[in-house]
Amino acid sequence: MAIHSTAVIDPGADLAPDVEVGAYAVIEKNVQVSEGCQVGPFAVLREYTILGPRCTVDAGAVLGGLPQDAKFKGERSYLRLGADNQVREFVTLHRASGEEASTVIGDSCMIMAYAHAGHNCTIGDEVLIANSVALSGHCTIEDYVTIGGLAALHQYTSVGTMAMIGGLSRIVRDCPPYMIVEGNPAKPRGVNLRGLMRRGVSEAARDSLRRAYRMLFRSRHNISDAIAQILAQEPDPGPELLHLIEFMRGMDQGSRGRQRNP
Template sequence: MEIHPTAVVHDSAQLALGVKVGAFAHIGPEVSIGPGTRVDHHANIERLTTIGADCHIWPYASVGTDPQDLKFGDERTFLQIGDRVLIREFVTVNRGTGEGGGVTRLGDECLLMAYSHVAHDCQLGQRVIMANGATLGGHVHIEDYVGLGGMVAIHQFTRIGTRAYIGGMSGVAQDQPPYCLCEGNRCKPHGLNVIGLKRAGFSEETLEALKAAYRIIFRTHTPIQKAMEQVRAEVPGVPEVIHLLDFIASSERGVAR
């Protein structure tokens, strides 16, 4: 371990081998930091936060702070950060609330760019990228491999499906479907994330099936339930199409169309 003499580390914090803590950084009570993680100068890691291996917290980031929720009563709640997560300057991440499950989670290999914000009880999958100034309300669920453009604002309790990309400056008030390019205020899908899916190695069979499902669900005026029945009857049931249908069926806020 390398801990700068001006850093403040609480006696109950647990720092693994290879952790580096810079000047004037603050590590609060009951914090656990995994091996190889670096906490830069003036970064703030508040209480009841767990950080995995090989993460990097840049200067002036503040994670594990109390929820910005007037109902919060100082109950014991947590922040869990996975491995190889990158948190840039001035990012803020709040712990969970007792009413919301008690835990905010960031999956492995997420990148949170400068000034982005993750509110209480949010659940982020692996390799989520939040560009500068992107903001999540409380209880937002984001699946794996999602990209959020700069200054995106996502309403509380909203879900973003896997491998979706949300264009910059979008205002998101409803669930955004997986595999899609979405943008606007209010945000809605404008096509499949074809380039992203090809880069990820999706087969032509899968891409064609997703295109067919997308046309039926998002390019017709067919009521959503009938459109889903049509997809089940006409489109090959590859896992990605099944996931798309399951995502829509489980939506509580409604899926943007």
Template sequence: GEGTRLEGHVRILEHVTLGKRCRVFENVVLGGEPQDLAFRGELSFVRIGDDVTLRENVTIHRGSGEGTVTSVGSGTWMMVGSHAGHNASIGEGCILANGVGLSGYSIVGDGSVLGGMSGLHQFTRVGRFCMVGGLTKVVKDVPPFTLVDGHPARIHGLNVVGLRRKGFSQEDRLQVRRAYREIFVSSSIDREALTRLEQDQSLGAYVKEVLEFIHGSKRGITPWGSRRGHDD
């Protein structure tokens, strides 16, 4: 794309699209074949949005399966040595710190931050505006607006700092916090609470997003670890 800059020793292989004003640093490799034993050379793609920064030694593999895509949303920053595996999807405005690894088919929602050396299991999802601590092992879906840490990951409250930076009002944050307090009993999900919340017509869009995310989970939801981080 227009205004995109490639530094030395960058390799752009097959079927890669780069948007405008991207910066691609040394030794980045884009469009490599997927690390998937089922791959048979079918046509697949890497698509990268505008204003994306890819620091040294980033690798992004093509999708596995005819016509599939590995995608990086506009405004995302992938730091040194981070990796997006086949069919992964990274939203807009995300930050992946040094050494982050996204396994095949994993999804990172808009505005989320993944700390250094954290990793996502295949098919796991991270919702919007989450904070994943460094070295965290994500094996189940991380619901929107939360802060997770640990090996394996546990939820430790709302991503309060991140939500403030993204312009969430105090009322929005409090409503999401109250919903999570109802949803989680001990470390597990209270399905009756989910039903009650779904029937509450006064809930805002952010709580509805949480409920939809939980219902859409196939790998299960990351359990609650403690009440740390709830203070607004």
């Protein structure tokens, strides 16, 4: 274990034997740091933060800060990160609000400098969050999403798998899976074809998503009518199209375009 002499580590923290900790880092009690992790200089791991294997926390990042939620009364809650995540300089990730609740980051994510994820967010696997992105509380980000720099997401928004959000976007409604979403306020601009190809989605599935995009976002149909038209045209929909349809149904049934909005 390579721990700098100026690092402050509470005796109640649980660190794997090979963890590296940089100068002036602070690790509080009830923190768990798994094998292969690196904690950079001046980083802070607050109480009830759990790091999976081989995570890197860069200089000045603060993980597990108290939730910025007026309802929070000091109850035990968590920030949980999976394996192989990169958390870059001055990122802030807050633990959850609510007894035994968790803010969750999946595996193999890159969270770039100065980004923020608020309390009770759930972020999937292989998500890329660029510099200075702000996720409000209770956001849900599915797998393989890319969020461009300085984008801001309203609380309770959901972003579907393989979606790409353009930089500087203001997200106040859910972002459908497989789509490029951009603007202020943001709206779907097209299918994320390059991302789909990178993930090995078939040409037939990509074509069906393009047809669905035109029906959902470029016609005068409401969501329920557009879904009916899509299913009439696609008698044997694949898993990607079915996921898009279910996501859009959730948006339609939710509040203010957010399926998880209370």
